[in-house]
Amino acid sequence: MSRLSDRGPILCRALLIDLDGTLYPADHPIVAHVDELMNRYVQSKLGLDPERADFLRVSYTQQYGTLARGLQERHDLDPLEAYEVCCNHIDARGFLQPDPAARAALAGLPHRKVLFSNATRPYCERVLEALGLTGAFEALFTMESSGYRGKPDPETFRAAAELAGHKPPEIAVVDDSPGNVRAARALGFRTVLVGSGDAEHAERTIRAIADLPDAVAFG
Numbered sequence: 001m002s003r004l005s006d007r008g009p010i011l012c013r014a015l016l017i018d019l020d021g022t023l024y025p026a027d028h029p030i031v032a033h034v035d036e037l038m039n040r041y042v043q044s045k046l047g048l049d050p051e052r053a054d055f056l057r058v059s060y061t062q063q064y065g066t067l068a069r070g071l072q073e074r075h076d077l078d079p080l081e082a083y084e085v086c087c088n089h090i091d092a093r094g095f096l097q098p099d100p101a102a103r104a105a106l107a108g109l110p111h112r113k114v115l116f117s118n119a120t121r122p123y124c125e126r127v128l129e130a131l132g133l134t135g136a137f138e139a140l141f142t143m144e145s146s147g148y149r150g151k152p153d154p155e156t157f158r159a160a161a162e163l164a165g166h167k168p169p170e171i172a173v174v175d176d177s178p179g180n181v182r183a184a185r186a187l188g189f190r191t192v193l194v195g196s197g198d199a200e201h202a203e204r205t206i207r208a209i210a211d212l213p214d215a216v217a218f219g
Helices: 029-046 050-064 067-075 079-086 100-107 121-131 154-164 178-186 209-215
Strands: 010-012 014-017 112-116 139-141 171-175 190-194 204-206 216-218
Touching: 010 171, 010 190, 014 154, 029 050, 029 067, 029 079, 050 067, 067 079, 100 209, 112 154, 121 139, 139 154, 154 171, 154 178, 171 178, 171 209, 178 190, 190 209, 204 209, 209 216
Parallel strands: 010 216, 014 112, 014 171, 112 139, 171 190, 190 204
Antiparallel strands: none
């Protein structure tokens, strides 16, 4: 069930929908698996102990939006390598199951739907396949699309809006990250927070993507 005010759904014409933590819960085991792979990568590349590697992963993700962007900015490492080692070959079907409720919810929305993720296209496609959501989106905006800048970089949001084909006030950003929601709101997008994070900058909040039809309407 969604958590909405009595204002009803927000009106928009396109949706920029996040992947990890949004199309499936943020506490899902696949998230911990990816985090562990990233920690090992940081340990190997920077010669750190496990505790320090975990600290840098969390810190860089918070500061730069993604670990790969942080490693690029702070250590001049190729962001593509980090994704290739940690994400691109994960068998998402070993972690995730098809979600008919999510597919029905997305199919019932007439908006232009763009997957808007800080992950790479190969990883996104594998996760969508595992969730039974292949073909649920008209377009995919991935890390390759942003030149590995990713969210919450303002230029990344603007480029995603161009792909969606509408101006920010006509687009709802649907994300589980309060930081991404805050950045989107500052740029004039409508906002929906998925999950139980800080909802200060979210116009609507929902518990799961299956509740999205309660939060948005076409207009």
